[in-house]
Amino acid sequence: MAATTIPVELAAACKDVVAAGDADDVAGVRAGYVAAPASTAEAAALLAAAARLGLAVVARGSGSRLHWGNPPARCDLVVDTRRLDRVLEHAAGDLVVQVQAGVALDDLAAVLATAGQRLALDPPAGAANGAGTVGGVIATNSAGPLRFRFGAPRDLLIGITVVRPDGVVARSGGKVVKNVAGYDLGKLFAGSYGTLGLITEAIFRLHPRPAVSTWLSLDRPDPESAAAVVHAISASPLWPSAVELDWPSAGAPLGVSVLLEGDEASVTARSARMRDLLRRGTAGLPSGQRKRPDGSPVHPTSAVEGVDSGVVPGDREVADGGAAGGPFPLARPPADGRGRPEANGTCVRVAFWVGQLATVLRTIRTAGVANGVDAAIGGSAGAGILDVWVAAEVDPAAVGGFASELRAGLAALSAGGAVPSVASAVIAWAPPQVRETVDVWGPVPSLRLMRSVKDQFDPAHRMAPGRFAGGI
Amino acid sequence: MDGNDDAITAERNAPAAAIDAGAVDAALAAMMTGICGADNVITDPQQLRTYECDGLTAHRSVPGLVVLPQTAEQVASIVRECAARQIPFVARGSGTGLSGGALPRTDGVLIVMSKMRSVIAIDPISRRAIVEPGVTNLSVSKAAESHGLFYAPDPSSQVVCSVGGNVAENSGGAHCLKHGFTVHHVTGLQVVTPDGELTWLGDGTGVAAGYDLVGAFTGSEGTLGIVTKIIVKLTPIPEAVITLLAAFTSMGAGGAAVSAIIGSGILPGAIEMMDALAIEAAEAAVHCRYPEGAGAVLIVELDGPAGDVEAQTAAVREICTAEGAYEIRAAQDAAERAAIWTGRKSAFAAVGRISPAYIVQDGVVPRTALESVLDRISALSAETGIRVANVFHAGDGNLHPLVLFDDRRPGEQEAAEKLSGMILDLCIEHGGSITGEHGVGVDKSRYMPRMFGADDLDTMQLLRCAFDPGGICNPGKVFPTPRLCGEVPGVRRAPHPLVAAGVIDQF
Ligand SMILES: Cc1cc2nc3c(=O)[nH]c(=O)nc-3n(C[C@H](O)[C@H](O)[C@H](O)COP(=O)(O)OP(=O)(O)OC[C@H]3O[C@@H](n4cnc5c(N)ncnc54)[C@H](O)[C@@H]3O)c2cc1C
Numbered sequence: 001m002a003a004t005t006i007p008v009e010l011a012a013a014c015k016d017v018v019a020a021g022d023a024d025d026v027a028g029v030r031a032g033y034v035a036a037p038a039s040t041a042e043a044a045a046l047l048a049a050a051a052r053l054g055l056a057v058v059a060r061g062s063g064s065r066l067h068w069g070n071p072p073a074r075c076d077l078v079v080d081t082r083r084l085d086r087v088l089e090h091a092a093g094d095l096v097v098q099v100q101a102g103v104a105l106d107d108l109a110a111v112l113a114t115a116g117q118r119l120a121l122d123p124p125a126g127a128a129n130g131a132g133t134v135g136g137v138i139a140t141n142s143a144g145p146l147r148f149r150f151g152a153p154r155d156l157l158i159g160i161t162v163v164r165p166d167g168v169v170a171r172s173g174g175k176v177v178k179n180v181a182g183y184d185l186g187k188l189f190a191g192s193y194g195t196l197g198l199i200t201e202a203i204f205r206l207h208p209r210p211a212v213s214t215w216l217s218l219d220r221p222d223p224e225s226a227a228a229v230v231h232a233i234s235a236s237p238l239w240p241s242a243v244e245l246d247w248p249s250a251g252a253p254l255g256v257s258v259l260l261e262g263d264e265a266s267v268t269a270r271s272a273r274m275r276d277l278l279r280r281g282t283a284g285l286p287s288g289q290r291k292r293p294d295g296s297p298v299h300p301t302s303a304v305e306g307v308d309s310g311v312v313p314g315d316r317e318v319a320d321g322g323a324a325g326g327p328f329p330l331a332r333p334p335a336d337g338r339g340r341p342e343a344n345g346t347c348v349r350v351a352f353w354v355g356q357l358a359t360v361l362r363t364i365r366t367a368g369v370a371n372g373v374d375a376a377i378g379g380s381a382g383a384g385i386l387d388v389w390v391a392a393e394v395d396p397a398a399v400g401g402f403a404s405e406l407r408a409g410l411a412a413l414s415a416g417g418a419v420p421s422v423a424s425a426v427i428a429w430a431p432p433q434v435r436e437t438v439d440v441w442g443p444v445p446s447l448r449l450m451r452s453v454k455d456q457f458d459p460a461h462r463m464a465p466g467r468f469a470g471g472i
Numbered sequence: 473m474d475g476n477d478d479a480i481t482a483e484r485n486a487p488a489a490a491i492d493a494g495a496v497d498a499a500l501a502a503m504m505t506g507i508c509g510a511d512n513v514i515t516d517p518q519q520l521r522t523y524e525c526d527g528l529t530a531h532r533s534v535p536g537l538v539v540l541p542q543t544a545e546q547v548a549s550i551v552r553e554c555a556a557r558q559i560p561f562v563a564r565g566s567g568t569g570l571s572g573g574a575l576p577r578t579d580g581v582l583i584v585m586s587k588m589r590s591v592i593a594i595d596p597i598s599r600r601a602i603v604e605p606g607v608t609n610l611s612v613s614k615a616a617e618s619h620g621l622f623y624a625p626d627p628s629s630q631v632v633c634s635v636g637g638n639v640a641e642n643s644g645g646a647h648c649l650k651h652g653f654t655v656h657h658v659t660g661l662q663v664v665t666p667d668g669e670l671t672w673l674g675d676g677t678g679v680a681a682g683y684d685l686v687g688a689f690t691g692s693e694g695t696l697g698i699v700t701k702i703i704v705k706l707t708p709i710p711e712a713v714i715t716l717l718a719a720f721t722s723m724g725a726g727g728a729a730v731s732a733i734i735g736s737g738i739l740p741g742a743i744e745m746m747d748a749l750a751i752e753a754a755e756a757a758v759h760c761r762y763p764e765g766a767g768a769v770l771i772v773e774l775d776g777p778a779g780d781v782e783a784q785t786a787a788v789r790e791i792c793t794a795e796g797a798y799e800i801r802a803a804q805d806a807a808e809r810a811a812i813w814t815g816r817k818s819a820f821a822a823v824g825r826i827s828p829a830y831i832v833q834d835g836v837v838p839r840t841a842l843e844s845v846l847d848r849i850s851a852l853s854a855e856t857g858i859r860v861a862n863v864f865h866a867g868d869g870n871l872h873p874l875v876l877f878d879d880r881r882p883g884e885q886e887a888a889e890k891l892s893g894m895i896l897d898l899c900i901e902h903g904g905s906i907t908g909e910h911g912v913g914v915d916k917s918r919y920m921p922r923m924f925g926a927d928d929l930d931t932m933q934l935l936r937c938a939f940d941p942g943g944i945c946n947p948g949k950v951f952p953t954p955r956l957c958g959e960v961p962g963v964r965r966a967p968h969p970l971v972a973a974g975v976i977d978q979f
Contacts, residue, residue, distance in 0.1 A: 091840070171928050176868070184688065188687070351675075453938040
């Protein structure tokens, strides 16, 4: 839409409306206007006006994930949440915070830290504009390593305020953690990619900020032994906060990392026990070198021969004092892959039953070999989710073939027939040329019900049309 | 929260036009017999009566017909028959619900899940179990135990209540403070939709693509469909568990200890509190031998790695002592723990020993408001002369005031109900909720407009309309006024091109 004049109705509803510029494109789609409401009421008036005008609306936080999913079919109005930037109430004694949707996760973390608390979500490292906004992280329901212990945004969200596409404001949940009154709209809006309405406020439950955080890492030579380590850690009673895996390329070893958090005495004791467990738990497994280049014995949980350039376990264990994005020598990929070269490439998100980890890893590599794609794999292996990154330079047809073959391979896995599937793959983001070769969302169960939900909330299909699964 | 246009809202909320519902008659019974077999269809009035209420006996209604399916496919067939005739149906698990959620319809079918109670599979490495909806909560943990795992949500009714009922109510338990509610532990649901389609929501991974229908369905109180299989997460059994019992002379002191514990950064598995009247009842019923003269007892359970539990136990002891605890007991083994928990777990029923009748209320306040709300409750109790015993999940501010009355004395029940309602108003006033775990059901739907605005309720019901446009799945629960689903509400599409062009007028 080549709009230069702002419709009177929009200007009357919202103080801050401008014609969109080049920088406002949404995943390559030209936007008409950009409006930045500063309150839920202003956002409601804006969406009501947009409804009267029949405008297609895309919500934008920091803009770091606008390229996720499909590009919208149309984008007449971008609703920018940057002026919804207030922390409304931090009830520290209740471990609860109420925030507007445009608050940057970094800023929120700073406020909460003053009371020794945190929202247990990893801010996506490397994201511009303060690590993404509250609204964006909910709309994509994206989570980093802490997912293992604390879950995704949907698990921490206890109340939500949304503006429906028709401009009606609705709330569900509330300010108390335990609450079963009414349907939980927060669950529905978490991960809805802006297709049901605009999120304007959220209430989260908080956790105490740990005094100490320690990552322990070790390398394994093959998927089976790496999976054995992941399973041993996950089943341990040592209360890990994260269980991550990083496999940068087919020829590299697989790095498994565990995060332990708590007060100093607890983390020290649990680290010692975790190392012990790994030593015992992996003793019978194919291992790499057990000697340093100089011949001295190495901690059995050390790296694999020929790959590890003399790094001993002590070096791989870093106490970062809980600082966000602290040093992590294993180069664990940031939660959304930004900052990696593949940010312009393709990211395939694979979810699976954890017991299938080794098979899933092999399936990814098999599909890679068949299509000449050497992907980097990383993510919360212990929670059954991995990201697979393919560099931008790889031929789009090969990437499409890889994704399709991977999906077919995952669909063939089974857990004895009691459930329809135990693994699936969604393309989180991909360049346009790749999207032309393969459906980014892939097959989605219960799509009929999802369409029905969309039809109820957004009958005119104006909210981020086409961005979501099944063309929603 | 309120609608900006009352007239429109009222119109939208107008009761659904009378549907041309089919009759629950011999023909329907024969149809159901064809699906489930004669042994699994109940038509005898005497037998039907046994299903007239759930755990909340104040609401009763004899079901038109009861069916006990044995497979998911049978459930789907039953629902399809109901849908074809527009006959309302209600699912029932073990009937322990405390909000009348499983209250049957005289003009409808009650679908009882008690013959679908197997643990289908356990995948110990994935830490998942696939279960049927009628299985009891505790038997899932029992089945997982040999793998060093358990099913974390543990409602006090866990020996009896079904996992299907837990999903419908998003049940919690004493340990949900640390371990979360049912919704945090369910990763896949096989459901029969209200039009009879058998489908899966989620795939057990917990990260399924598309809308989070598993999350939206959980806690919907049986109004969006019938659950026929459930994939739950299993959790490693904690290495160490220590249960502390601390006695205080007053509720105020106990409450201060709770705040201090949470404030110190410790997250216990459970923090439960009982007042003097609740203790008196428990003593009378189960002789739990709590410290004499206690105005309040606190039960704090710590679980986790052994070293942590030890250190936290020491810290909690110190805090309790500083806040005035005059006796602290610690239980290390299962038998000692059970002794401490007996009093707490029997509290609801025990109140029957000291009062002919009582109402179990369930409300939530922010934990920091506990003290003032408890004060207000005791003031209300003193004003009205109605006794209130308090037993509650103190860690998350979930109150269970037990309002005592004598149902043989005219007017007492009404007075007790009034007081019970005033307690909910207190919860709302303090930014809390009208229910923390027992659900809305039929019992509290009239309180929903006090907590939510018309637009909030209208929007929630959009979800209902997406699943059950005909309004036949457990109708009359949760929402005070059903929403019409037929027309598309409040949405003005882009003006007709001719209107926009000024060729024709809108009106
Ligand atoms: C002594 C006692 C203690 C309790 N303690 C707790 C507690 O600590 N925490 C807590 O949260 N609750 C507690 N409860 C309440 C109750 O046990 C829970 O709500 C429980 O989840 C109900 O399970 P049920 O199988 O008995 O369900 P029912 O009472 O049979 O049904 C409850 C609701 O679930 C629906 N439903 C049942 N099965 C299905 C299905 N398969 N598909 C769809 N909908 C279905 C019904 O329609 C109804 O709306 C307690 C109750 C008692 C009597």
